[in-house]
Amino acid sequence: MKNHLSSLLALLIPLLLSACSDQVSFSGDVMPILKNNCSKCHTRDGEGVAKSGFSVADYDHVMKGTNLGPMVVAGHSEISSLFQLISHQADPQIQMPPHHPEALPEGRALALEFEQIETIKDWIDQGAKNN
Numbered sequence: 001m002k003n004h005l006s007s008l009l010a011l012l013i014p015l016l017l018s019a020c021s022d023q024v025s026f027s028g029d030v031m032p033i034l035k036n037n038c039s040k041c042h043t044r045d046g047e048g049v050a051k052s053g054f055s056v057a058d059y060d061h062v063m064k065g066t067n068l069g070p071m072v073v074a075g076h077s078e079i080s081s082l083f084q085l086i087s088h089q090a091d092p093q094i095q096m097p098p099h100h101p102e103a104l105p106e107g108r109a110l111a112l113e114f115e116q117i118e119t120i121k122d123w124i125d126q127g128a129k130n131n
């Protein structure tokens, strides 16, 4: 009986853990958020690209960051500028998307929803993979 129980647990525990860890997919989860909320300013000759060099056209562009360097530190959302800018930690004037009255005069957009911010946070913390 004891043996049965432990082999059952040995089977179940990895299953439970994998169900909990909720792997975020770049193409399936992150890209749709960037497309809907950032791409009008951050692809091709959009004003965000023109001013900062940051494009969300694809994974390689997101990882390349701005003209000054990367915005994503794989595994560390807490020191990733991308996360700071979308999660209300940055100065209102530079939060992304620009949505505060003090924000960029060029345009207004809606702040991301809590779940969207969490999705991007989890993606960075899980290694910012191209998955």
Ligand code: HEC
Pocket: 034, 037, 038, 039, 040, 041, 042, 047, 048, 049, 051, 052, 054, 066, 071, 081, 082, 085, 086, 096, 097, 098, 104, 106, 107, 108, 109, 112
């Ligand atoms: C309405 C247009 C607009 C939208 C929408 C927008 N941005 Fe921006 N973004 C800008 C502009 C303009 C700048 C340049 C700011 C500056 O340097 O003056 C910028 C700069 C940035 C930068 C570089 C900041 C730096 O320190 O150099 C990042 C990263 C960024 N945006 C991410 C995002 C993300 C992520 C989204 C979507 C969640 C987003 N932006 C949505 C206009 C936009």
